[in-house]
Each structure stands twice: as structure tokens, then as C-alpha cells.
Amino acid sequence: MPKDGIGASTKRREDIRFLTGNGRYTDDINLRGQAYVHFLRSEVAHGRIRSIDTSAASAMPGVIRIFTAEDFGHAGGLPCGWLVTDRFGEPMQEPKHPILAEGKVRHVGDPICGIVAETLEQARDAAEAIELDIEELPAVVDMRKALEDNSVKVHDDLTSNLCYDWGFVEENKEAVNAAFAEAAHVVSVELTNNRLCANPMEARVAIGDYDPWNEQHTLYTTSQNPHVIRLLMGAFVLSLPEHKLRIVAPDVGGGFGSKIYHYAEEAFCTHVAKVLRQPVKWTSTRSEAFISDAHARDHVSKVELALDKDHNFLAIRSTTLANMGAYLSTFAPSVPTWLHGTLMAGPYKTPLVYVNVKAVFTNTVAVDAYRGAGRPEATFQLERIIDKAARELGVDGVELRRKNFIKPEQFPYQTPVAVEYDSGNFHATMDKMLELSNYANLDKRVEESRKKGKLRGFGISQYIEACGIAPSHLVGQLGARAGLYETATVRVNATGSISVLTGCHSHGQGHETSFPQIVADMIGIDASQIDIVHGDTATTPMGMGTYGSRSMAVGGSALVKATNKIIDKAKKIAAHLLEASEADIELKDGKFSVAGTDKSVDWAGVTLAAYVPHNYPLESLEPGLEETAFYDPNNFTFPSGCYGCEIEVDPDTGKVEIMAFTAADDFGVVINPMIVEGQVHGGLAQGIGQALTENCVYDENGQLLTGSFMDYTMPRADDLPVFKVDHSCFTPCTHNPLGAKGCGEAGAIGAPPAVVNAVIDALHRAGHTHVQHINMPVTPARVWAAMNSK
């Protein structure tokens, strides 16, 4: 194996440019003659636009043109990529999402006018001079109120604010109800999954450009999936054929889901660049990001667990209200349904599950997937209800979980919620977590904390999630309006170096380092001879991008497939050069040899022959060495693991401090352990952020109260602990060629219930046994109030 093959903690090559200020993010790009866009956005959550007078503003210095909805009459609305069918067989309600507000504004931040000027400052100045007459209407923010019969409607042309009423598995509903009626024990908890803002450190940017020379539109954008943007914007919004539309997503400063979606500003800049025949650039401020990026989570749920007298889980029943915001963002409807309901069995052999989700329109910014997407919401419900059940039944939470785990020998395991888990070992990850966290000595540490006046507690969370998104035929049946394969082209150059073109997109995940490790391992050449090309639809094959922890499991598998094609062809060439039978050719350490002889040709000898085919079997083999593979997964992958969080509560203030956090994950086969550990750290930080500090808060009028980093509490260095992470208890994925499952979202999925369970544990150990649950974020005020209420 070459030193940078599969399993090596190879240093990241992309770090050099990032560490020296040589990254090229979208805002670092400036095109000759570019103009700047500033959007005038709604300051009210709901209102009727009476008039927009841009005459004074248009006469301001430097203003090129001001655009309103009228200028986009020809364009389609921003499309939704997933159609959910409700439990009565009817399609969801799907309102139009215009590029600029048409007639009404529906959330604070809804764009009304796009002002294009020679400088950004001039565009902003002109926005102040636009005379906007908006009749403010009552806003609806609370989901329960939005579903009342007399509620204000977010969309006048819909029958109500209900997007869909989804039941899963609908056929199980009566059996689940019967199981609850007969159960020895029933435990229930009502909880919220707090609304979040993804907040990648780079805010969104879009630069539109039009070249009359070849009638080509180019959009530079901060996207996790340039081909998806090309498809959606080209086909549904601007009616531009794909061969005339190029999407470039260069270095992207984090995404976490929020840069999957097709946003209005992208369509605006693409279109306006052609109208004005000059490039136009929009750079979001952070304040603008808070009111225009898709938000996340925002579920209100009730979950119930039925157990028999021996504490076997009999059934789970879960009802959720899920906030969609004012419009349907690209994948919003799939998050509370297929990414949530299908995980409600968790790692447990619960035979019956019923999940009901009502998705609701409100006068808030759209809500969509964010790191974990649906799976954190499922895991939070399960791990909180099991924690509560253990307390109510007076049994150990570790034992209650173990008793109900699917056993290692039961895989593949068909769950009652459609998915079939291919592999896992929940007992092993739990044992590993307990060992690494020194759980056995917890009582001693609790006592030491008590002597200092602090309340110590330990919380456990055992998660399983679905990644490697996804089998196209399956997601098609579930309502996806896209296929979810991935692609790789392996382009071998004449002297043996390799360019790998991938449809995946790296925005922090380190693909430029880890993808070459796979090819280096398979061919036996040095990874430094292999480069990754990504992020540009003009240079890469159609792929679906990076989200849902899919890049290695799906994109990596495509790369294996393409590399195998290369090796097959290279062996044919080698057989010709060595005058041997193809079946006798062996590839090892970058050298082709004839089995049992000392005849060999090295990698570069074969690649040169492929491109300078003087001595070459031209009658049976084409010259060149370049192969493309599309890989469509057979199943989801199912990463799983066990997290332990140890905290101290200051009883005087209610402040929670994380003392230790241990993660034992099963990611299947790991390509670069260093990168995987980093992904877990980042996921844990976001999960802990959700649990302790982060919260998007709207007032009853739909004003966002947490619209900057002054108010929205991002976790900082002194909020987080040193993490202990382990991925040694792995069970390879059985249905992809790498055995890899994906690691990007695990931390954000598993961490929140571990933190909340730890806080409840600390309070119970200190005698505050009346505290059954505290909603996230578990702030000092909430903890103190819970402790001091009776």
C-alpha cells in the first residue's frame, strides 16, 4: 500500500492555500466591469405591497437599474425538489416562491427590489431612496396558531397553512394504538427541537456573468452542489438550457446544508447579468444571512413509548409540527418526513412505529436541512423518551438500551419504518463509550463535584442515521424530483498523473486529500500524482454534490468504480506491451507484471502507450485512458454510535459546563482517520451548540430577535471541551465497494440528547427529581427556572 492510501491520516493538501491566504472563495472573485447588487428586503413579516416607487432612487449616483418582480414575469418560481404525499394520498400544498416578492411579502427579509449600481455603497444608498408602501398584515409565527381555522394565511391561494399531514407507516397506526392500549408502561414527553441558523462562516455570494461570444451564462456561487443549481435554475426558473449555463462553486467556506438550496439571489444575478450585459455581484452580509438563508429544525413534538412488563419496547408514537417557514425551500418537505420518520426505530428492535407530521407555513424565513436534517429530530425524541422511561421505571438507562438493541447477529435488519439496516454493532459502541468515558467511576466524580458545590451528571445517546443518500429509484418513489447517484471521471494523463473529476463538492471535508487516497491505494502510485477537480459544471460530470454525509459513500464508490475501469483497460494495454495474456497481468505498487515472471511495465509506461499508441492493440482497444462511472447506491448507509456527555451545573446560576464528551462511532471503513475525527469534532460542536446556546427566536410579529452574532449564540472556543472520539468499533457497509458509511453529520445528530440527558441526570442526582425535561437550548435561565420550580 502506498503511504497515502486508504486508512492513512494524510495531511490535507488544500490547507496550504487556506493557511497562506490563497484560498479562492466566491467573494474573492471580481470580474472586469462588475456591478454590485443590494436587495431591499421586507422589514415586516407579512404585508401587501401597495406601491414601489423607484424613480428617485433610480436617479441616484451610480445606480444602473432597479429591478422588481415585474422584471421577472417570465421566470418561474424557485422550485421545490421534493413532493410529499400526505396520509390521504394527496400532494402537499406547494406555493409559488417568486424571485422578488409579488404583491405580498411573507417574512422579514423577503426580497422586494434588487438595486444594481456601480459600487455597493451606491446601491445601498439608493435603497434608502426607494419609496415603498406596504400595508402591514397580521403575521402568523406560532405553528399551532397557524393551524387554527381562523388563522391568517401565509398564502392566500392555499386552502390553509397546512403544507401536508403525513402519516408513516399509515397502515401501522391502528396496531400502534392497540399496542399502547395494552402496554404495561407508557412514557411520554413533549419537546421542541429548536430553530437554528446554519451560519457557515462564509456568507452566501452570487456573481452572474453573461458572455455574448458564446451566449453562455456563468454563475459563481457559494454552493454545495453546482450541478443541482444548474438543473433547478436552468430548467425551472430561467429556462436556460444546461449547455448554456455554467455554475462555478470555488472554495466554499462551510455549508452544513444551508448552501444546498437554490436561492433567489442566484437567479437574480444570472438573469440581470444578461439584461445589463455586465457582471453583477451580490455578497450577503451576516445580518442578511440570518433573514435569507434557510433556517433549520424547528419541530414541536410529542413522543410516546410503550413497554411491556419486562421493559421491552413495544411501540413508538410520535407527532410533530414542523415549520416550513413562508416558502418551501429546495428540500424542505423531505426533512421532517423521509429523513425523520424512517429513523424513528433507532437502534432498537421496536416492532411498531407510527409517526405523524404536520408541516406548517408561517411568516418566517424558509426552513430546510441542516447537518443531520431530520435525524437529529428523531434521535432527540428517542433518546429523551428512553432516558425518561428509565427514570420512571427505576432502571439503568444503559441496561434499558442494551436490552432493546438490535443484536449484532440480526443484521441485515428490516425496521418497521421501511429502511433495512445493513450493519452495525450498538453493543460495541456503547461499551467503548462507557470505557473511554470512565463511566464506572462516575459516582466518584459526582461526589467530587458536589464537594465543590457543583451538580455533575452524565448523559447517554445512542444514535443511528441514514446517509449515503440515496438509491434513486427509492427516493423517486418517495417524492424526490432528482436522482441521487454520484459520478467520477478518472482522467489519466500521458505521463501517468491523474485528474479525478467529481460531482461532489468539498467545502471543508477535505476531498482533495481523501479522494486521491482511494486511487493511490488502488493503483499503487503516490497520491501526489492525483488531483481532484470539483466545483465547476464546465469541467466535471453531472453529479449531485455534497450533503447528507454522502461524498465518500456515494462519490467515493463512483471513484472506485471508475478506477476499476481504468485498471481493467490498463491491464489490457500492459498485456499487449508484455506480450502476455490479460488474465496473467497483476497490478501491484504501480507496476504491471506477468504472473510468475520478471516481466513488467510500470504505470507511466502503460499510460504513455495509451496516449502514444505506437505499440498498441488499436484493432481491439481505443487509445487513451479516461473512464467515467455513475454510482447509484443500493441502499442508504447507516452510521451509528454512542455518545456520552458529562456536565456540571452551577446551581447558583444554572450554567451548564461540559466537562467531558466521548464519542464512539461506527462509520464503517475510514479513509482518512484525521479528517474523520475533525468531522466528528465539528458535528459535536454544532450539536452541543444546539443543546446549550443556539436559538433562532421570532417575536409574535415575525421579527427575528436573534439576527446577528450579538444575539445568536454561536459556540466559541471557551464553550467547548476537548473531545474524545473513537471509530474503532466499525462494521463495514455491506453494499458499497469501500465499506464506508459517512461521518459528517453524526456529531450533530447524537450530541443534543446526550447533553440534555446529562443535565437532567445532574438535577436528579441532586434531588431535583421534578424536572422531567428542559427544552433546548438548555440555557442558564432555563436550568435555574427548572430547578427552582415545583
Added chain:
Amino acid sequence: MNKISMTVNGKSVSADAEGRTLLSTYLRDGLGLTGTHVGCDTSQCGACVVHVDGQVVKSCSVLAMDVAGADIRTIEGVAAPDGTLSTLQQAFQDHHGLQCGFCTPGMIMSAAALLEENPKPSEAEIRHYLEGNICRCTGYHNIIKAVMAASGQDVSDMGTIAAE
């Protein structure tokens, strides 16, 4: 518009700027030094940190005209002229102290200033000092580890170390 001059990474430079032009804008748009990033508009995130006459400054909260004539150091001026990374930059690569790279320039500039003030900071001191630099990717674990390693401290109990 006025021509504003200063010294940036050892070179005398000048570019046009309005009275309201921020130092971050001057560096990025005026001089094309796009290594300095802007991640917020409330002076919270620290992606834009540079050194002004040796002091750590958030360049989004300073007017370019107010630092006319000053000696500025940005991320572009940290590595040696031949491209060799500084000890701190190298430690960030060795210990995977960055992912998307967007906060990294500010993080390096802040951490470099910390190590000048305090050559062997404790974990708690590093966390406290970097409180004004937000990273959304790393959970800070590997950033802390990199800064400790750069200051010669043993980090072998903090997880995997990159292979050469």
C-alpha cells in the same frame, strides 16, 4: 475618494478609499489581498483579524484612513517569502486545525499574537484568547491542539496526528 498609503506585509502600498472604507475592504478590494475574510458585520467573528503596528485588530471595525501610514501584517505576510509555513501555520496543517478555511486567516493572526504575548499558553488560556474568533467547522479541538503543539507542548493525548 482619497489615496491612502500604508505598509502592508513590508511593502509600501496605496489605493483609493472613501472616508467610510473599512480596512478590511481596503485590503480586499483596494489591494487585492483577499486572504483577510469578512464573516460578519458586528465585529464578532474575527475572520478579518490583522496586525496593525503589532496590535491585533479586527479590520472590519477600523477605517482605512485611520490607519494611514501604519504597518499592517495580514495572513499573506505570515509564511516565509519562499512559501515555507510558519511554525504555527505548519501546526495547523499537522493537527487538522482547519476545514473550510474561512476563519483560518483570522485564527492564525490571533493565535500568532497570543504566542507572542504568551509563548506557552495553557488550554484554558488559548480558549479564552480565541473567544473572539468563531469557527463553525472544527469545534476548536484541533485549533487548540495546533496552538499548543506550535508552542512546543505535548498533544499526544488529543487524537490522531497527521502522517507525513
